[in-house]
Amino acid sequence: MTNKPGQDDEQSLVAKISADIRRLLISGEFKPGEKLSEQQMASQFGISRNTLREVFRLLSSQGLLTHIPNRGAFVAAPDEADVIDIYRVRSVIQKGAVQAASPGHPALARMWALAAEAETARADDDWRRVGTLNMEFHRAMVELCDSPRLSAGFDLVLAELRLVFGQLEDTSHLHEPYIALNVTLLEHMERGDTVAALAALDAYLVKSERSVLAALQRRRG
Amino acid sequence: MTNKPGQDDEQSLVAKISADIRRLLISGEFKPGEKLSEQQMASQFGISRNTLREVFRLLSSQGLLTHIPNRGAFVAAPDEADVIDIYRVRSVIQKGAVQAASPGHPALARMWALAAEAETARADDDWRRVGTLNMEFHRAMVELCDSPRLSAGFDLVLAELRLVFGQLEDTSHLHEPYIALNVTLLEHMERGDTVAALAALDAYLVKSERSVLAALQRRRG
DNA sequence: ACATCAAGATTGTTGAACAATATTTATTGT
DNA sequence: ACAATAAATATTGTTCAACAATCTTGATGT
Numbered sequence: 258m259t260n261k262p263g264q265d266d267e268q269s270l271v272a273k274i275s276a277d278i279r280r281l282l283i284s285g286e287f288k289p290g291e292k293l294s295e296q297q298m299a300s301q302f303g304i305s306r307n308t309l310r311e312v313f314r315l316l317s318s319q320g321l322l323t324h325i326p327n328r329g330a331f332v333a334a335p336d337e338a339d340v341i342d343i344y345r346v347r348s349v350i351q352k353g354a355v356q357a358a359s360p361g362h363p364a365l366a367r368m369w370a371l372a373a374e375a376e377t378a379r380a381d382d383d384w385r386r387v388g389t390l391n392m393e394f395h396r397a398m399v400e401l402c403d404s405p406r407l408s409a410g411f412d413l414v415l416a417e418l419r420l421v422f423g424q425l426e427d428t429s430h431l432h433e434p435y436i437a438l439n440v441t442l443l444e445h446m447e448r449g450d451t452v453a454a455l456a457a458l459d460a461y462l463v464k465s466e467r468s469v470l471a472a473l474q475r476r477r478g
Numbered sequence: 479m480t481n482k483p484g485q486d487d488e489q490s491l492v493a494k495i496s497a498d499i500r501r502l503l504i505s506g507e508f509k510p511g512e513k514l515s516e517q518q519m520a521s522q523f524g525i526s527r528n529t530l531r532e533v534f535r536l537l538s539s540q541g542l543l544t545h546i547p548n549r550g551a552f553v554a555a556p557d558e559a560d561v562i563d564i565y566r567v568r569s570v571i572q573k574g575a576v577q578a579a580s581p582g583h584p585a586l587a588r589m590w591a592l593a594a595e596a597e598t599a600r601a602d603d604d605w606r607r608v609g610t611l612n613m614e615f616h617r618a619m620v621e622l623c624d625s626p627r628l629s630a631g632f633d634l635v636l637a638e639l640r641l642v643f644g645q646l647e648d649t650s651h652l653h654e655p656y657i658a659l660n661v662t663l664l665e666h667m668e669r670g671d672t673v674a675a676l677a678a679l680d681a682y683l684v685k686s687e688r689s690v691l692a693a694l695q696r697r698r699g
Numbered sequence: 700a701c702a703t704c705a706a707g708a709t710t711g712t713t714g715a716a717c718a719a720t721a722t723t724t725a726t727t728g729t
Numbered sequence: 730a731c732a733a734t735a736a737a738t739a740t741t742g743t744t745c746a747a748c749a750a751t752c753t754t755g756a757t758g759t
Contacts, residue, residue, distance in 0.1 A: 269547050270743070271535070295710070305744045307528050310711090311535050314492070318539045320627075326490050327710060327751050345625040349574030357570075404566040406541075410631045491712070516741070526713045531742090548720050548741060 271311045274302055282321050285423025289334035320417050335421050343414045344466040350411050354401045355454045358446050364400040375436050384429035391432050394439055425472045492532045495523055503542050506644025510555035541638050556642050564635045565687040571632050575622045576675045579667050585621040596657045605650035612653050615660055646693045
């Protein structure tokens with residue numbers, strides 16, 4: 258990679274607006290299933306309809322929007338089946354990550370740092386931050402594979418999962434129990450105990466999936 | 479730009495042309511790294527430049543095109559690092575598939591059928607078909623996970639891999655030895671011997687990756 | 700309440716235009 | 730002749746206005 262992030266202001270409009278809308282989607286500014294009118298969005302973001310359509314094309318391919326021919330673009334509304342699928346993907350990829358973990362990998366250090374930060378954030382009752390840090394923790398875990406494609410794919414499902422969180426009102430209890438679990442998982446990995454680490458990961462995923470599903474069903478039951 | 483006769487294609491133009499170009503890319507009709515001029519392609523496919531740009535956006539997000547700001551869209555040219563990464567993804571996902579395999583899963587039947595077809599194709603010396611069937615075989619394997627997202631992600635890397643094959647002149651020897659390996663793998667899975675199946679899968683992937691890398695390096699000295 | 704059908708609105712696609720950026724060509728200095 | 734530089738040209742990025750195709754709405758009649 259010859260490109261470094263940081264000082265290149267010269268992004269294309271499509272990239273910029275895509276990032277903006279993506280951020281809005283992930284932070285729950287739109288309601289799932291809500292229709293995004295081309296005209297309205299275009300004028301709202303001060304871009305042309307054609308450019309916006311390129312943005313929609315991108316976000317649809319990332320699973321954040323659902324494009325229905327002749328009807329338009331809608332905010333993706335992941336349901337229970339989607340959540341189950343997302344956790345299936347997480348299970349496969351993250352198990353692969355645990356098994357690929359080599360001692361001394363930089364991603365491990367990052368995981369430790371993120372786990373520590375999460376404890377600090379909990380102490381401050383900053384649950385929004387705890388959630389973000391938890392995501393970053395698992396993102397770092399996948400970096401253990403040293404595979405750009407795997408990381409990119411994982412980012413997609415993680416973004417979809419954040420969309421789900423956007424649907425739920427109170428996400429604090431969704432992250433609280435997992436701070437400790439992350440640390441336990443890390444310790445197993447640090448010790449090179451893959452079997453124990455896999456078990457801890459599985460425990461985490463099952464537990465997390467259950468509570469997300471429960472919260473989702475509660476929201477509409 | 480005469481329209482093809484046939485049933486009512488309710489697809490959008492973007493979807494249709496995307497599929498067309500994707501097919502052309504995968505079958506090696508374009509040279510890797512080749513620049514795809516907007517004007518030329520637009521008139522060649524009889525669509526407007528704006529529509530073509532949506533197509534490029536899509537194919538870029540799928541890794542088949544590389545988009546460089548202000549310079550245009552280029553046919554992706556996967557190098558050795560990309561091949562290594564692709565096989566890393568395959569390893570993670572397909573190991574997950576083997577472990578997720580449940581006896582009697584419809585995908586297993588499909589794998590048997592594809593393996594049989596591959597043997598027929600080999601008897602006919604139809605190596606192009608053998609290659610396609612081999613891809614389908616592994617695609618079916620991932621279906622064992624029953625995860626649309628995992629299958630979709632796998633399709634992406636498989637498409638990229640086909641792009642690599644497009645760079646190589648003679649792909650016959652790339653597929654020949656693997657027909658038998660696939661059958662062996664299947665037998666292990668059928669018997670529920672996950673450990674043996676994983677070993678067979680790993681053998682396949684390592685061998686396949688090596689020959690692809692070798693062919694790629696041979697191609698460029 | 701129900702189906703029908705005509706506006707009205709929205710998406711799908713096009714062609715032309717223009718600014719910003721790349722690429723090519725011509726020009727200059729040594 | 731050669732490298733550096735400037736001008737000319739081509740390409741991409743983006744917008745706008747238009748129109749056909751499709752969807753949505755609402756009025757109408759039964």
